[in-house]
Amino acid sequence: MQQIKMIGLDLDGTLLNTKKELTENTRRILREAIDAGILVLMATGRPYTGIPAELRNFPGIHYALTSNGARVLDTDHNKLLIEQLLPMESAKKALRIFEKYDTLSEIYFDGQGYADAAKLDNVGKYHHDPNMWNYVRTTRIAVPDIQDVITKENRSMDKVQALFADMEERAAAWRELSELKELELVGSLSYNIEINAAGVNKGTALVALGEMLGISRESIMACGDGDNDVHLLREVGFGVAMANAQPQVKEAADYITVSNDEDGVARAIEKFALHR
Structure with missing residues:
Protein backbone atom coordinates (compact mmCIF):
# COMPACT_ATOMS: atom_id res chain seq x y z
CA MET A 1 0.00 0.00 0.00
CA GLN A 2 1.23 3.49 -0.87
CA GLN A 3 2.04 6.00 1.83
CA ILE A 4 -1.12 7.84 2.90
CA LYS A 5 -0.84 11.59 2.25
CA MET A 6 -4.50 12.61 2.54
CA ILE A 7 -7.46 11.34 4.61
CA GLY A 8 -11.11 12.23 3.94
CA LEU A 9 -13.44 11.63 6.87
CA ASP A 10 -17.20 11.37 6.96
CA LEU A 11 -18.74 12.79 10.14
CA ASP A 12 -22.00 11.14 11.19
CA GLY A 13 -21.59 7.48 12.04
CA THR A 14 -17.87 7.72 11.27
CA LEU A 15 -15.67 10.33 12.94
CA LEU A 16 -18.32 11.35 15.48
CA ASN A 17 -19.70 8.84 17.96
CA THR A 18 -23.41 8.21 18.47
CA LYS A 19 -23.65 11.25 20.75
CA LYS A 20 -22.12 13.38 17.95
CA GLU A 21 -18.90 13.84 19.91
CA LEU A 22 -15.25 13.75 18.94
CA THR A 23 -13.51 11.62 21.57
CA GLU A 24 -10.25 12.68 23.18
CA ASN A 25 -8.45 9.68 21.67
CA THR A 26 -9.69 10.49 18.16
CA ARG A 27 -8.69 14.13 18.66
CA ARG A 28 -5.16 13.02 19.63
CA ILE A 29 -4.79 10.71 16.60
CA LEU A 30 -5.99 13.45 14.22
CA ARG A 31 -3.33 15.76 15.68
CA GLU A 32 -0.67 13.07 15.23
CA ALA A 33 -1.66 12.47 11.61
CA ILE A 34 -1.55 16.21 10.87
CA ASP A 35 1.82 16.51 12.64
CA ALA A 36 3.08 13.66 10.43
CA GLY A 37 2.31 15.81 7.38
CA ILE A 38 -0.91 14.06 6.36
CA LEU A 39 -3.64 16.30 4.97
CA VAL A 40 -6.81 15.57 6.97
CA LEU A 41 -10.23 16.92 6.01
CA MET A 42 -13.94 16.36 6.53
CA ALA A 43 -15.81 14.72 3.62
CA THR A 44 -19.42 15.18 4.61
CA GLY A 45 -22.95 15.48 3.33
CA ARG A 46 -23.40 18.33 5.80
CA PRO A 47 -23.14 21.94 4.66
CA TYR A 48 -20.07 23.81 5.89
CA THR A 49 -22.09 25.49 8.64
CA GLY A 50 -23.05 22.00 9.83
CA ILE A 51 -19.47 20.93 10.54
CA PRO A 52 -18.87 21.18 14.31
CA ALA A 53 -16.95 24.34 15.23
CA GLU A 54 -14.24 22.24 16.87
CA LEU A 55 -13.49 20.60 13.51
CA ARG A 56 -13.89 23.78 11.46
CA ASN A 57 -11.23 25.35 13.71
CA PHE A 58 -9.08 22.25 14.24
CA PRO A 59 -5.39 23.27 13.93
CA GLY A 60 -3.93 21.94 10.70
CA ILE A 61 -7.22 21.18 8.91
CA HIS A 62 -7.17 23.44 5.86
CA TYR A 63 -9.91 22.04 3.59
CA ALA A 64 -13.51 20.85 3.78
CA LEU A 65 -15.53 18.72 1.36
CA THR A 66 -19.20 19.53 1.99
CA SER A 67 -22.69 18.74 0.66
CA ASN A 68 -21.47 15.41 -0.77
CA GLY A 69 -18.85 17.10 -2.93
CA ALA A 70 -20.95 20.00 -4.23
CA ARG A 71 -18.65 22.45 -2.45
CA VAL A 72 -14.97 21.93 -1.59
CA LEU A 73 -13.36 24.77 0.33
CA ASP A 74 -9.92 26.05 1.24
CA THR A 75 -11.04 27.07 4.72
CA ASP A 76 -7.85 29.01 5.58
CA HIS A 77 -8.50 31.49 2.78
CA ASN A 78 -12.30 31.12 2.58
CA LYS A 79 -11.83 30.10 -1.04
CA LEU A 80 -14.15 27.87 -3.06
CA LEU A 81 -12.05 25.28 -4.93
CA ILE A 82 -14.74 23.01 -6.39
CA GLU A 83 -18.38 23.92 -6.98
CA GLN A 84 -20.79 21.41 -8.56
CA LEU A 85 -24.26 22.84 -8.08
CA LEU A 86 -27.75 21.43 -8.53
CA PRO A 87 -29.58 23.44 -11.24
CA ALA A 198 -25.94 13.92 -11.46
CA GLY A 199 -22.34 12.71 -11.16
CA VAL A 200 -21.61 14.69 -7.99
CA ASN A 201 -20.29 12.59 -5.11
CA LYS A 202 -17.71 12.70 -2.33
CA GLY A 203 -15.31 10.34 -4.09
CA THR A 204 -14.73 12.21 -7.35
CA ALA A 205 -14.56 15.51 -5.44
CA LEU A 206 -11.93 14.21 -3.01
CA VAL A 207 -9.80 12.78 -5.83
CA ALA A 208 -10.13 16.10 -7.71
CA LEU A 209 -8.93 17.99 -4.64
CA GLY A 210 -6.00 15.58 -4.38
CA GLU A 211 -5.07 16.32 -8.01
CA MET A 212 -5.12 20.06 -7.29
CA LEU A 213 -2.73 19.48 -4.39
CA GLY A 214 -0.47 17.03 -6.20
CA ILE A 215 -1.69 13.98 -4.27
CA SER A 216 -2.49 10.84 -6.28
CA ARG A 217 -5.66 8.85 -5.58
CA GLU A 218 -3.46 5.91 -4.49
CA SER A 219 -2.22 8.04 -1.58
CA ILE A 220 -5.72 9.00 -0.41
CA MET A 221 -7.54 7.17 2.38
CA ALA A 222 -11.18 7.73 3.33
CA CYS A 223 -13.52 6.51 6.08
CA GLY A 224 -17.31 6.29 5.91
CA ASP A 225 -20.46 4.46 6.88
CA GLY A 226 -23.46 5.63 4.81
CA ASP A 227 -24.82 5.34 1.30
CA ASN A 228 -23.20 8.66 0.36
CA ASP A 229 -19.80 7.12 1.20
CA VAL A 230 -19.91 4.26 -1.33
CA HIS A 231 -18.35 6.36 -4.13
CA LEU A 232 -15.94 7.86 -1.59
CA LEU A 233 -14.50 4.50 -0.61
CA ARG A 234 -14.45 3.20 -4.19
CA GLU A 235 -12.68 6.21 -5.69
CA VAL A 236 -9.79 6.59 -3.24
CA GLY A 237 -6.71 4.43 -2.95
CA PHE A 238 -7.74 2.94 0.40
CA GLY A 239 -11.35 2.91 1.62
CA VAL A 240 -12.26 2.14 5.23
CA ALA A 241 -15.81 1.25 6.30
CA MET A 242 -16.98 1.42 9.88
CA ALA A 243 -18.27 -1.73 11.61
CA ASN A 244 -21.61 0.11 11.83
CA ALA A 245 -21.62 0.90 8.08
CA GLN A 246 -24.41 -0.04 5.69
CA PRO A 247 -23.74 -3.34 3.81
CA GLN A 248 -23.05 -1.67 0.45
CA VAL A 249 -20.42 0.55 2.11
CA LYS A 250 -18.63 -2.47 3.57
CA GLU A 251 -18.64 -4.06 0.11
CA ALA A 252 -16.98 -0.95 -1.35
CA ALA A 253 -14.25 -0.87 1.33
CA ASP A 254 -10.71 -2.24 1.40
CA TYR A 255 -10.90 -2.63 5.18
CA ILE A 256 -13.57 -2.66 7.89
CA THR A 257 -12.58 -1.02 11.17
CA VAL A 258 -14.43 -1.06 14.50
CA SER A 259 -17.50 1.12 15.06
CA ASN A 260 -17.76 4.88 15.48
CA ASP A 261 -18.38 4.28 19.20
CA GLU A 262 -15.06 2.42 19.45
CA ASP A 263 -12.87 5.08 17.81
CA GLY A 264 -12.84 3.18 14.54
CA VAL A 265 -11.41 6.11 12.57
CA ALA A 266 -8.56 6.60 15.04
CA ARG A 267 -7.76 2.88 14.92
CA ALA A 268 -7.66 2.87 11.11
CA ILE A 269 -5.45 5.99 10.95
CA GLU A 270 -3.03 4.48 13.46
CA LYS A 271 -2.83 1.20 11.54
CA PHE A 272 -2.66 2.36 7.94
CA ALA A 273 -1.42 5.98 7.99
CA LEU A 274 0.79 6.06 11.09
CA HIS A 275 1.82 2.37 10.76
CA ARG A 276 1.69 1.23 14.33
Whole structure:
Protein backbone atom coordinates (compact mmCIF):
# COMPACT_ATOMS: atom_id res chain seq x y z
CA MET A 1 0.00 0.00 0.00
CA GLN A 2 1.23 3.49 -0.87
CA GLN A 3 2.04 6.00 1.83
CA ILE A 4 -1.12 7.84 2.90
CA LYS A 5 -0.84 11.59 2.25
CA MET A 6 -4.50 12.61 2.54
CA ILE A 7 -7.46 11.34 4.61
CA GLY A 8 -11.11 12.23 3.94
CA LEU A 9 -13.44 11.63 6.87
CA ASP A 10 -17.20 11.37 6.96
CA LEU A 11 -18.74 12.79 10.14
CA ASP A 12 -22.00 11.14 11.19
CA GLY A 13 -21.59 7.48 12.04
CA THR A 14 -17.87 7.72 11.27
CA LEU A 15 -15.67 10.33 12.94
CA LEU A 16 -18.32 11.35 15.48
CA ASN A 17 -19.70 8.84 17.96
CA THR A 18 -23.41 8.21 18.47
CA LYS A 19 -23.65 11.25 20.75
CA LYS A 20 -22.12 13.38 17.95
CA GLU A 21 -18.90 13.84 19.91
CA LEU A 22 -15.25 13.75 18.94
CA THR A 23 -13.51 11.62 21.57
CA GLU A 24 -10.25 12.68 23.18
CA ASN A 25 -8.45 9.68 21.67
CA THR A 26 -9.69 10.49 18.16
CA ARG A 27 -8.69 14.13 18.66
CA ARG A 28 -5.16 13.02 19.63
CA ILE A 29 -4.79 10.71 16.60
CA LEU A 30 -5.99 13.45 14.22
CA ARG A 31 -3.33 15.76 15.68
CA GLU A 32 -0.67 13.07 15.23
CA ALA A 33 -1.66 12.47 11.61
CA ILE A 34 -1.55 16.21 10.87
CA ASP A 35 1.82 16.51 12.64
CA ALA A 36 3.08 13.66 10.43
CA GLY A 37 2.31 15.81 7.38
CA ILE A 38 -0.91 14.06 6.36
CA LEU A 39 -3.64 16.30 4.97
CA VAL A 40 -6.81 15.57 6.97
CA LEU A 41 -10.23 16.92 6.01
CA MET A 42 -13.94 16.36 6.53
CA ALA A 43 -15.81 14.72 3.62
CA THR A 44 -19.42 15.18 4.61
CA GLY A 45 -22.95 15.48 3.33
CA ARG A 46 -23.40 18.33 5.80
CA PRO A 47 -23.14 21.94 4.66
CA TYR A 48 -20.07 23.81 5.89
CA THR A 49 -22.09 25.49 8.64
CA GLY A 50 -23.05 22.00 9.83
CA ILE A 51 -19.47 20.93 10.54
CA PRO A 52 -18.87 21.18 14.31
CA ALA A 53 -16.95 24.34 15.23
CA GLU A 54 -14.24 22.24 16.87
CA LEU A 55 -13.49 20.60 13.51
CA ARG A 56 -13.89 23.78 11.46
CA ASN A 57 -11.23 25.35 13.71
CA PHE A 58 -9.08 22.25 14.24
CA PRO A 59 -5.39 23.27 13.93
CA GLY A 60 -3.93 21.94 10.70
CA ILE A 61 -7.22 21.18 8.91
CA HIS A 62 -7.17 23.44 5.86
CA TYR A 63 -9.91 22.04 3.59
CA ALA A 64 -13.51 20.85 3.78
CA LEU A 65 -15.53 18.72 1.36
CA THR A 66 -19.20 19.53 1.99
CA SER A 67 -22.69 18.74 0.66
CA ASN A 68 -21.47 15.41 -0.77
CA GLY A 69 -18.85 17.10 -2.93
CA ALA A 70 -20.95 20.00 -4.23
CA ARG A 71 -18.65 22.45 -2.45
CA VAL A 72 -14.97 21.93 -1.59
CA LEU A 73 -13.36 24.77 0.33
CA ASP A 74 -9.92 26.05 1.24
CA THR A 75 -11.04 27.07 4.72
CA ASP A 76 -7.85 29.01 5.58
CA HIS A 77 -8.50 31.49 2.78
CA ASN A 78 -12.30 31.12 2.58
CA LYS A 79 -11.83 30.10 -1.04
CA LEU A 80 -14.15 27.87 -3.06
CA LEU A 81 -12.05 25.28 -4.93
CA ILE A 82 -14.74 23.01 -6.39
CA GLU A 83 -18.38 23.92 -6.98
CA GLN A 84 -20.79 21.41 -8.56
CA LEU A 85 -24.26 22.84 -8.08
CA LEU A 86 -27.75 21.43 -8.53
CA PRO A 87 -29.58 23.44 -11.24
CA MET A 88 -32.59 25.31 -9.88
CA GLU A 89 -35.09 23.59 -12.19
CA SER A 90 -33.80 20.16 -11.15
CA ALA A 91 -34.11 21.13 -7.49
CA LYS A 92 -37.69 22.30 -8.05
CA LYS A 93 -38.59 18.96 -9.67
CA ALA A 94 -37.20 17.08 -6.68
CA LEU A 95 -38.97 19.32 -4.18
CA ARG A 96 -42.31 18.88 -6.00
CA ILE A 97 -41.93 15.13 -5.48
CA PHE A 98 -40.97 15.60 -1.82
CA GLU A 99 -44.06 17.76 -1.30
CA LYS A 100 -46.32 14.80 -2.12
CA TYR A 101 -45.11 13.14 1.08
CA ASP A 102 -44.79 13.95 4.78
CA THR A 103 -41.25 15.31 4.79
CA LEU A 104 -38.98 17.90 6.32
CA SER A 105 -37.38 19.27 3.14
CA GLU A 106 -34.21 21.35 3.13
CA ILE A 107 -32.33 23.42 0.57
CA TYR A 108 -28.69 24.50 0.73
CA PHE A 109 -27.19 27.67 -0.69
CA ASP A 110 -23.53 28.62 -0.14
CA GLY A 111 -23.04 26.08 2.63
CA GLN A 112 -26.15 27.12 4.57
CA GLY A 113 -29.26 24.97 5.04
CA TYR A 114 -32.83 26.35 5.04
CA ALA A 115 -35.90 24.49 6.29
CA ASP A 116 -39.58 25.11 6.91
CA ALA A 117 -39.98 26.62 10.39
CA ALA A 118 -43.08 24.60 11.31
CA LYS A 119 -41.42 21.32 10.30
CA LEU A 120 -38.23 22.25 12.18
CA ASP A 121 -40.30 22.75 15.33
CA ASN A 122 -41.43 19.14 14.89
CA VAL A 123 -37.98 17.77 13.95
CA GLY A 124 -38.42 14.62 16.04
CA LYS A 125 -41.11 13.38 13.67
CA TYR A 126 -38.66 13.39 10.75
CA HIS A 127 -35.20 12.95 12.28
CA HIS A 128 -35.40 9.55 13.92
CA ASP A 129 -32.13 10.05 15.82
CA PRO A 130 -32.60 12.29 18.91
CA ASN A 131 -28.85 13.05 18.87
CA MET A 132 -29.40 14.94 15.60
CA TRP A 133 -32.27 17.17 16.75
CA ASN A 134 -30.19 19.92 18.30
CA TYR A 135 -27.72 19.86 15.39
CA VAL A 136 -30.51 20.41 12.85
CA ARG A 137 -32.26 23.10 14.88
CA THR A 138 -29.07 25.08 15.46
CA THR A 139 -27.57 24.87 11.96
CA ARG A 140 -30.60 25.47 9.70
CA ILE A 141 -32.22 28.82 9.05
CA ALA A 142 -35.94 28.47 9.73
CA VAL A 143 -38.10 30.12 7.05
CA PRO A 144 -41.87 30.29 6.47
CA ASP A 145 -41.53 28.69 3.01
CA ILE A 146 -38.41 27.33 1.32
CA GLN A 147 -39.95 28.05 -2.10
CA ASP A 148 -39.74 31.76 -1.27
CA VAL A 149 -36.01 31.35 -0.63
CA ILE A 150 -35.57 29.67 -4.03
CA THR A 151 -37.52 32.46 -5.75
CA LYS A 152 -35.41 35.11 -4.02
CA GLU A 153 -32.06 33.39 -4.74
CA ASN A 154 -33.06 32.42 -8.31
CA ARG A 155 -29.94 30.32 -8.91
CA SER A 156 -28.43 26.85 -8.62
CA MET A 157 -27.88 25.40 -5.13
CA ASP A 158 -25.60 22.96 -3.31
CA LYS A 159 -28.17 20.21 -2.78
CA VAL A 160 -31.65 19.44 -1.48
CA GLN A 161 -32.64 16.90 1.14
CA ALA A 162 -35.79 15.45 2.65
CA LEU A 163 -36.28 13.58 5.91
CA PHE A 164 -39.23 11.20 5.85
CA ALA A 165 -41.68 10.41 8.64
CA ASP A 166 -42.74 7.19 6.86
CA MET A 167 -40.38 4.65 5.24
CA GLU A 168 -42.91 3.45 2.66
CA GLU A 169 -43.27 7.04 1.50
CA ARG A 170 -39.48 7.30 1.28
CA ALA A 171 -39.37 4.20 -0.92
CA ALA A 172 -42.09 5.60 -3.18
CA ALA A 173 -40.34 8.97 -3.47
CA TRP A 174 -37.02 7.24 -4.24
CA ARG A 175 -38.63 5.30 -7.12
CA GLU A 176 -40.11 8.49 -8.54
CA LEU A 177 -36.93 10.52 -8.17
CA SER A 178 -34.70 7.83 -9.69
CA GLU A 179 -36.50 8.33 -13.02
CA LEU A 180 -34.98 11.83 -13.20
CA LYS A 181 -31.53 11.14 -14.63
CA GLU A 182 -30.28 14.66 -13.87
CA LEU A 183 -30.29 13.84 -10.15
CA GLU A 184 -27.80 11.97 -7.96
CA LEU A 185 -29.65 10.27 -5.09
CA VAL A 186 -28.12 9.00 -1.86
CA GLY A 187 -29.45 8.16 1.57
CA SER A 188 -26.82 8.74 4.23
CA LEU A 189 -29.55 7.81 6.74
CA SER A 190 -32.19 5.12 6.39
CA TYR A 191 -34.89 7.81 6.49
CA ASN A 192 -33.55 10.56 4.24
CA ILE A 193 -32.92 11.25 0.55
CA GLU A 194 -30.14 13.66 -0.42
CA ILE A 195 -30.04 15.05 -3.94
CA ASN A 196 -27.10 16.49 -5.84
CA ALA A 197 -26.57 17.14 -9.52
CA ALA A 198 -25.94 13.92 -11.46
CA GLY A 199 -22.34 12.71 -11.16
CA VAL A 200 -21.61 14.69 -7.99
CA ASN A 201 -20.29 12.59 -5.11
CA LYS A 202 -17.71 12.70 -2.33
CA GLY A 203 -15.31 10.34 -4.09
CA THR A 204 -14.73 12.21 -7.35
CA ALA A 205 -14.56 15.51 -5.44
CA LEU A 206 -11.93 14.21 -3.01
CA VAL A 207 -9.80 12.78 -5.83
CA ALA A 208 -10.13 16.10 -7.71
CA LEU A 209 -8.93 17.99 -4.64
CA GLY A 210 -6.00 15.58 -4.38
CA GLU A 211 -5.07 16.32 -8.01
CA MET A 212 -5.12 20.06 -7.29
CA LEU A 213 -2.73 19.48 -4.39
CA GLY A 214 -0.47 17.03 -6.20
CA ILE A 215 -1.69 13.98 -4.27
CA SER A 216 -2.49 10.84 -6.28
CA ARG A 217 -5.66 8.85 -5.58
CA GLU A 218 -3.46 5.91 -4.49
CA SER A 219 -2.22 8.04 -1.58
CA ILE A 220 -5.72 9.00 -0.41
CA MET A 221 -7.54 7.17 2.38
CA ALA A 222 -11.18 7.73 3.33
CA CYS A 223 -13.52 6.51 6.08
CA GLY A 224 -17.31 6.29 5.91
CA ASP A 225 -20.46 4.46 6.88
CA GLY A 226 -23.46 5.63 4.81
CA ASP A 227 -24.82 5.34 1.30
CA ASN A 228 -23.20 8.66 0.36
CA ASP A 229 -19.80 7.12 1.20
CA VAL A 230 -19.91 4.26 -1.33
CA HIS A 231 -18.35 6.36 -4.13
CA LEU A 232 -15.94 7.86 -1.59
CA LEU A 233 -14.50 4.50 -0.61
CA ARG A 234 -14.45 3.20 -4.19
CA GLU A 235 -12.68 6.21 -5.69
CA VAL A 236 -9.79 6.59 -3.24
CA GLY A 237 -6.71 4.43 -2.95
CA PHE A 238 -7.74 2.94 0.40
CA GLY A 239 -11.35 2.91 1.62
CA VAL A 240 -12.26 2.14 5.23
CA ALA A 241 -15.81 1.25 6.30
CA MET A 242 -16.98 1.42 9.88
CA ALA A 243 -18.27 -1.73 11.61
CA ASN A 244 -21.61 0.11 11.83
CA ALA A 245 -21.62 0.90 8.08
CA GLN A 246 -24.41 -0.04 5.69
CA PRO A 247 -23.74 -3.34 3.81
CA GLN A 248 -23.05 -1.67 0.45
CA VAL A 249 -20.42 0.55 2.11
CA LYS A 250 -18.63 -2.47 3.57
CA GLU A 251 -18.64 -4.06 0.11
CA ALA A 252 -16.98 -0.95 -1.35
CA ALA A 253 -14.25 -0.87 1.33
CA ASP A 254 -10.71 -2.24 1.40
CA TYR A 255 -10.90 -2.63 5.18
CA ILE A 256 -13.57 -2.66 7.89
CA THR A 257 -12.58 -1.02 11.17
CA VAL A 258 -14.43 -1.06 14.50
CA SER A 259 -17.50 1.12 15.06
CA ASN A 260 -17.76 4.88 15.48
CA ASP A 261 -18.38 4.28 19.20
CA GLU A 262 -15.06 2.42 19.45
CA ASP A 263 -12.87 5.08 17.81
CA GLY A 264 -12.84 3.18 14.54
CA VAL A 265 -11.41 6.11 12.57
CA ALA A 266 -8.56 6.60 15.04
CA ARG A 267 -7.76 2.88 14.92
CA ALA A 268 -7.66 2.87 11.11
CA ILE A 269 -5.45 5.99 10.95
CA GLU A 270 -3.03 4.48 13.46
CA LYS A 271 -2.83 1.20 11.54
CA PHE A 272 -2.66 2.36 7.94
CA ALA A 273 -1.42 5.98 7.99
CA LEU A 274 0.79 6.06 11.09
CA HIS A 275 1.82 2.37 10.76
CA ARG A 276 1.69 1.23 14.33
